[in-house]
Amino acid sequence: MTIFEALRASHDRQRRYVDAVLVTKGDTPERKAAYKQLKEELYAHETAEERFFYIPLMAHENGVDLSRHAIAEHHEMDELLEKLDETDMSSSAWLTTARALGDKVLHHLEEEEQRFFQMAGKLLTQKQKTELAHQYNAEFEHLLNKT
Numbered sequence: 001m002t003i004f005e006a007l008r009a010s011h012d013r014q015r016r017y018v019d020a021v022l023v024t025k026g027d028t029p030e031r032k033a034a035y036k037q038l039k040e041e042l043y044a045h046e047t048a049e050e051r052f053f054y055i056p057l058m059a060h061e062n063g064v065d066l067s068r069h070a071i072a073e074h075h076e077m078d079e080l081l082e083k084l085d086e087t088d089m090s091s092s093a094w095l096t097t098a099r100a101l102g103d104k105v106l107h108h109l110e111e112e113e114q115r116f117f118q119m120a121g122k123l124l125t126q127k128q129k130t131e132l133a134h135q136y137n138a139e140f141e142h143l144l145n146k147t
Contacts, residue, residue, distance in 0.1 A: 047143055
C-alpha cells in the first residue's frame with residue numbers, strides 16, 4: 001500500500017460521513033453519532049496526514065507551498081468543527097455550518113486527489129510512499145482509538 005491508497009481510504013470514509021451528517025435532522029442521536037464519526041475521522045486523518053504526508057513533502061522545494069495550502073485548509077475545517085461544537089444541533093445555523101464544512105472537506109479531498117497526489121508522486125520515492133503509508137496508518141489508528 002502507498003500513502004496515496006491509505007489517504008484515499010480515509011477520503012472515501014470522509015465523503016460517506018459528510019453525506020451521513022447532512023441527511024440528519026435536529027438534535028437527534030443520529031445526528032450526534034454521524035457528527036462524532038466525521039469529527040473523529042477528520043481529526044485522526046488531518047493529524048496523521050500532516051505528519052506523514054505534508055511534512056515529508058516540505059523537504060522538497062516544490063512541496064512547500066502545496067503543503068502549506070493543505071494545512072491551512074485543515075485549519076479552516078477545524079474552525080468549522082469548533083463552530084459546530086458551539087452551536088445548538090437543532091438550529092438551522094448548525095446545518096448551515098455543517099454544509100459549509102462538507103463543502104470544504106469535499107473541495108479539499110478533490111484538490112488533494114487531483115493536484116497534490118500527482119505532484120507528491122513525483123517528489124517521493126516508491127520506498128517513501130510505502131513507508132509513509134505504514135506510518136500514516138499506524139498513527140491514524142492510534143489517534144482514532146484515543147478519541
